[in-house]
Amino acid sequence: MDTALVVGGTRFIGRHLVAELLDHGYDVTTFNRGNHDDPFAEDDRVARVEGDRTERRDLLQAKREVEPDAVFDCVAYKPRDVESATEIFSGVDAYVYISSGAAYADEDVPKREGETALESCSAEAATDDSPETYGARKAAGDRIVFQAADRGVNAMSVRPPVVYGPHDYTERLAYWVDRVAEYDEVVVPGDGTNLWQRVYAEDVAQGLRVVAEEGEPGEAYNVGDRNAVTLDRMLDLIADALGTSVERSYTSPRELSIVDLEPDDFPLYRDHPHLLDTTKVAELGYESTPLAEAMERTVESHREHGLTGEDNGPDRETEERLLDVLDTV
Template sequence: MTTTRRDLLKFGALAAASAALPGWAKPSKPIKRAAKPLNILILGGTGFTGPFQVNYALARGHKVTLFNRGKRPSPEWPSAVEQLFGDRNTGDLKSLQGRKWDVCIDNPTSLPFWVRDAGKVLKGNVGHYLFISTISVYADGSKQGITEDAPLAVYEGKDAMAETQDSLRADIEHLYGPLKALSEAEAHKQFGKRVTIVRPGYIVGPRDETDRFTYWPHRVAQGGEMLVPGDGSDPMQIIDGRDLGEWMIRLAETGTLGTFNAVGPAKPLSTTAMLKGCERVTGKKPTYTHVSPEFLEEKKVELPIWVSSKSGPYAGYGAVSNTRAMAAGLTYRPFDTTVTDLLAWFRSQPAERQATLRAGITREQEAALLKEWHAKL
């Protein structure tokens, strides 16, 4: 079947929970120091995109403090980073009390009470609160060109503040978007006008433990006959985790407020264009066999990130508007760079990690599907 919002939520949650692994790629150009150094608090910071924020902030001359449970290994930072410990699940935020920061970036929150509790400690002690949300907050994902002003998903449970990580995981398809939407509302309640909401879609690149995008260049690199969904014209939206993380720091530097869809690339990326880009990087050119969305639906096959623009209730998730974000300074590194660095990172992982991708279909499944497809023709 086509990628659904369930797929987006499932892999989004996995990405948020990914372990901190090596993979910081040094920038090709020197990073200029910011005009005004900031004292930045990052809630989380050792997951997928957090280390990109930290490294960029340090390169720009900012002071960085991390707050988390300390259960993941921290990368080796290029300069000093203050580490505070606590547990937002239990309300243990004592290490944040009596401290002031210019900016707070909230990376991991999916539960409204996390924002409420952070507000109780940080309100009046941070000048700017930036919250990482998701495009899953939208009530209707079927429309093309979803803007930041579209209606949001409605929570239908009994008590949003009583929801926990366990209850979220148990019904992530129905709870993730609504609880993120309520977390956004709670951010405004706690921190007033000095709030920035950033709504990413699929975050990809080095350090991505979900393999949701890795599946495509990895498969292209293997060559041979390759199953391709649809006719190749369907849109794909991805953003390199480094582009997202670095933009968050620039938003903090400029004090930019508002709500933004953090999706990419700058220009529409079709399935065919994505595959051609993977060819350029890998030097391989598979033989593509295009199969219909209806066939994949019939066979209950899920292919990551790809969304048919002609079918499915979440077809618009491949074409969310990023106009406002680009106007606010969101930039994108070349697609080929993302693919090159992603594959380099993936191939640096242990052999057992590379052996089984966490998204997509196996070569055996693909061969069986292709055989069935050819038999239908």
């Protein structure tokens, strides 16, 4: 495969994917509406087609202009998006859909492709935009990929858990980076053993390329950090990257309720462990970046760009009120 079309390609995962493909000798074209700054605008190695991926005629135009060998679909959020893409790009060597670990319905540990049940998706959910239906919509997209493969389309799916790394506009991890960087003590929901697997953005990009090159049509592949860490260990990694240390105040739901907080008010907290089995993609040649290295790059980028994640969790004033109460107990 020589030519790649990246649907998206300017913000986070797509941005890292374009860099990954360039590093491996692909001719790359991005396809997007131009609503965000294009980091490749001055890079003559990257072409761009402007259009709306929800418009069939725009996708058809991109196909005609690029004639790609591989298509990477970074911004398919509704089943109908995947359905259109798998029809229009039915003749490519690889169509790779970015699904999500949220597509899994059961709380298996770990979650395995082809074994752990997927979310069901109602007709109403399929056209919804709310976070509550995100996993269901991604699961529906997976099923469309599988059906397309049954028709002979070289379509595959990649399921990452929470993605972190440079250029992460969600700022979920940035919340914790800012807390560790700016304060001596932080409030931690629960006892710190909450396990929600994550994946470094550059590794998602690598996984997408490897699946396109080596994957089997009709298959889904989990892509995640090989070593999943607890919330507590994540704070250690952040502190090490910053060259500091941080005290933690572990809090129960009852203690959090003193200031009208709940555990899931904090980013990257989850009641049930979320762990994806990555054996299948590793067999294709995927390797994840060592955690300390991935965190160092992420922390450096977040601090350089002033990301604080302040909208993702409790404000510091509320935390300090709770810490004051706990200190008197």
